Amino acid sequence: MDVLAALERKHSLNLFPIENRLSPRAAAALASDAVNRYPYSETDVAVYGDVSDLNAVYDHCVSLTKEFYGARHAYVQFLSGLHTMHTVLTAVTPPGGRVMVIAPEDGGHYATVTICQGFGYWVEYVPFDRQTLEIDYTALAERTAEHPADVIYLDASTVLRMPDARALRAAAPGAVLCLDASHLLGLLPAAPGTLVLDGGFDSISGSTHKTLPGPQKGLLVTNSDAIAEQVGARIPFTASSSHSASVGSLAITLEELLPHRGDYARQVIANARELARQLAARGFDVAGEAFGFTDTHQVWVHHPEGNTPHEWGRLLTATDIRTTTVVLPSTARSGLRLGTQELTRWGMKEDDMTTVAELLARLLLRGEQSRSVAADVRDLARSFPGVAFADRPAPLAVA
Structure with a gap:
């Protein structure tokens, strides 16, 4: 089999809601020497000595991510949307905690419930109105008043309506609110009134290759110092390699798309x-x-x-x-x-x-x-x- 020939782009009409086209510069980064390199790091007992200054690329990607989303904190070490989901859930949910997610038949991601149950969390579904195709915020408020949730993790993969962050906050004032925006990351600049960090979501995260036209990777943004500290402390135990070439490709994508x-x-x-x-x-x-x-x-x-x-x-x-x-x-x-x-x-x-x-x-x-x-x-x-x-x-x- 000619593998390289099989990997070449075919002339087709792409109506997948889960893919996008990289720019030539972003694609070139994936074939660079960085694809097999680690950035410089030090601990009390070890030094990983990179001579390519890849840390500058990581820092640049973080800065671009914060600017793109108007966020105070950003992380770009994740390899995929699911990798991000694992990290976020385990960072912010207490042992045996109560997590509310979107039911698969209401558009939720197929893997979320299994992941939550695997971590020992109690899982419940966010109420959904099949007529308006939106979260039922009134029913959610009633449910969380009776059984408060530790975390609400919105994981919509099949979605026509933008969630309302402030309505969600009003319905569940005590919960940590996490938006998995894998399908929406590229659309957030057009939805400032409903998708917000201040007064709304505690974190917004997801994969970077759907509406955001980057490489297959994951990112997270937050304005919460506490969430940033929790996620940052968890990342070393979920991401030993962040795939440096993909970080560079994401940085190029954000540079080009930002204006x-x-x-x-x-x-x-x-x-x-x-x-x-x-x-x-x-x-x-x-x-x-x-x-x-x-x-x-x-x-x-x-x-x-x-x-x-x-x-x-x-x-x-x-x-x-x-x-x-x-x-x-x-x-x-x-x-x-x-x-x-x-x-x-x-x-x-x-x-x-x-x-x-x-x-x-x-x-x-x-x-x-x-x-x-x-x-x-x-x-x-x-x-x-x-x-x-x-x-x-x-x-x-x-x-």
């Missing part, structure tokens, strides 16, 4: 809303019409009776369209979960969502042959070879 972070976030959301409207206009059953379909990068499409999400998923994959089928909170059944963050990173705008919706309609509603649709998919992908929202946009080579 455009608000424009990028707003465009991702605008593209998602327009894609949803265009799909609905063509006859797809799209969730969330009552509130404009979506407030995030995600669009949810319910499959018709007599059709299974696996049939749609396999057909889309065969047509070079990358998608996910998961349980959607709107129905508690499987359906299509689409995302617009990578298309936005390519440089697509609202008008381009008409083309994307038409490709999906041709394939899934009209039964057009996969081969003919795939040819148009590849042509569309080839027409967006570069990276938008970067200070140094550099086209990628087109094969």
Whole structure:
């Protein structure tokens, strides 16, 4: 097998809500000498002697993270979203503590409950309103008044509505509030009124390769000195290597996106809303019409009776369209979960969502042959070879 050839980018239409495109500079960092190096460190009994000054790269990445999110403290040592979740939960939850999370059928991450139970925590679900597709803050207040939670860890992986940090704080005033923003990190600059650190979340963390177009890694920000001390004390026991090349790649991503972070976030959301409207206009059953379909990068499409999400998923994959089928909170059944963050990173705008919706309609509603649709998919992908929202946009080579 030619492994390098298999790893080359294929011309496809990426509607995964869990992936994004690295810039050429950020991708180059992953192939640098730092990929196999540790930064300098000292303890009472040991010295790890790095001669490359990788600590400066780490410090720079931390500074950029704090500036990007307007936070007082930041950590970038985590390898992934799940790695971050493990570290945060064990840092802030007391032994045998009570943790509230989002149920998987309400959009919660599949692994959170198992992780919490493995650490011996008592787990309960945050109340969820399936009509509005939001947390039921009134029911949450009633529940926490009766049984106070030590930690509320919001872990939404399938999400159309932004959580309201202040409403959450009012409903659970005594709990440590942690937002797993793996799906939202790149959108936070467009949601200052609902996603806040001061008076809201104690920490915001998550993976850095979804709406934030960085490498596969994790970060955490907080304005709480106490949370920062707890997390910082825990990190040496969860991250012996932080993958220096990925830290550099994340720093480059933040450098490039920083001046455009608000424009990028707003465009991702605008593209998602327009894609949803265009799909609905063509006859797809799209969730969330009552509130404009979506407030995030995600669009949810319910499959018709007599059709299974696996049939749609396999057909889309065969047509070079990358998608996910998961349980959607709107129905508690499987359906299509689409995302617009990578298309936005390519440089697509609202008008381009008409083309994307038409490709999906041709394939899934009209039964057009996969081969003919795939040819148009590849042509569309080839027409967006570069990276938008970067200070140094550099086209990628087109094969």
